Amino acid sequence: MITAAKYSNFIYNNAYIPEHIYTYVQGISDVDAYFSMPYVCYFKEGLLIFVGYPLKDIYNLSSLKVILNEAISKTKCDRVKIILPLWPIEGLSNYKLISKDEYYRLDLNSFTIKSKTRNMINRASRDMAVERTRSISSEHRDLIERFLDEKKIDEETKWIIKNIVSYVAQSDSAWILNGRDAKGRLIVFDIIDLFSKDYIFYMFNIRSLDKYIPGASDLLFYELIKMGIENKKKYINLGLGINKGVSFFKEKWGGRPFISYYLLEKEIKTKINIFSIIDRFI
Template identity: 25%
Template sequence: MAVSGEIRSRPGESFPPMGERHFPPLGEIEPSEWVKELKKGSHRAQSLKKIGIVNEIGSLHRRDNHKNFSSRRSAITPAGPACFPINLFPERAARGFPENAMPPSRWASFAAEAAVPEQLVPYVRAVSDLEPLECGGFLAWRSGPALVLVGHDAGLKQGGTEQKCSRPEAARLDAAVREASSLRGIESLTVISPFRPDAAPEWAVSTKPDAYWGIPLPTDTADMAYGQKLRNQLRRARRDILTAREGWKPDHAELVEQYIRSRPFAPGTRHLFRHIGPYVEAVPDALLFAARDCEGALQGFSVGDYTALGTVFHLFAFRAPESPPGTADALLDALAAEGIRRGHTLLNLGLGINPGIVFFKRKWNATILRPHVETSWAVQRPQEAGLLGSLKKLFGM
């Protein structure tokens, strides 16, 4: 199975589907196990996949009522928050709201202004049992004793890697970190944000910095800035395939299963891929674009989320192993065209992840939108082993 984009992996090398990023696989490791490891003082970098969160998937074949979801509102379309079912899962509502729980009425606000996929509340709830909280004005996700604070302020404008944190923004994030740390039962905390929070303790572990990439969307598809090479690639692909919106079908699921069988994925990753279907059936503004040859055989598909008012999120792209060259480009072109038709102004392509995926994004003239780093720690300082640890405990150091 070749990975999305026109990047085909070498033997033994695993590229994730284009657009896949952190907010990792559900159930890869139990939160309590991760907490125990952090308490031991492990210095190994901890990513979000350690607490059972999942990431980008989605699509749904919707009726032509897209105008209600456009970010550039027409004179006859009333302005308002992103439109999606407030209560996707009624059985969860019956549980009541724990400490700092966020009522459904707040979901639309975060989703409408989403700057990163983790702020798309319908998406995260559709693929996990995580409960949304609000800490200091930031969205957070809780799974038992583990909590993830989404520190990407929706009001933070894109500005590339040179973007520095402002003092007020850093102070607000630090206040949210302290609030999250004080919640009852929280033993471990992960903050995903443009920078490492100052409130993170010295034993916190941060991942290697990455960045979100994206492209601006014009008001007309004819104004898309394609280079000559990309135009040639698209022209060639259109001779062999036809792209169109579709609902979830058995051959989509089979293509995903082929990809799962091609690599030794963790259980949580397999869970994520196999829940693309349920997600597309639950969330209105997640769309699937399929590429088929003249005989109707599926050559690939992409999924994007249009829930946010201004930003389209490119979440996943799968290709058949022998798909025609340019298949991934044709799918992304269709995804972008739908965003333009709906009035979106930005296409978020996700994190860089590796050089191959960055190459694909650069081919589309993508630029860095905002930096990104994950910082994780146990709320209580890990105990030091040996004589030094015993002496420090004895003298209260």
């Protein structure tokens, strides 16, 4: 497990995707986290989740197959899920491709805010107050429930969002950006994570559709940018593109794809297995 300071410090100094944040994955899924230079992986109840993004030399996957097979042998897992920056990879042809996407990133040293976006920020700032906090409360739980009721979200994503509270409560690096209307009601909040030396991570945006203020998410994102600069981060990892609506928001802020995402899986044994809810994490 990741306990020694030298491992956690190495991961902190080099993390660049959310799955490198082992406190996040553990908080959401209650898994065991392991580190085998230069890879992070997670294990619980027969399922191995292998993060195939090396913490050094992003596209150097020369040791991946050996370390992956060692992890399979040590955990005696029944099933493997692996995420990769490249595909196909020699020696992994027996893995099934499940989905593909791209991670988006915003360079904090060279971004500009378009006039239309700045207008939305100014508009929202007249009707909404922003606050930073480390505490998650019943207000956040209620807004999460309303968000899940209002949005059409697949079951896997719903399960992740329902476990936000556990993640934030256990994390030393997660922050909440609240947006409150003139009556003091919580109408939107973002979860961000300062886990990495060079990156600030844009993790979740939870909002109410019936009380939403135009530009509210832009105002919170602007606050995220300010926090990134204050903490001397170089980049914002914006997460995956997911769909056209989500990627549009990231692109209008100057976010661009910087590394590909491939999710693959493989059954290790032929017997029938019943997997835990952790199977939904990736």
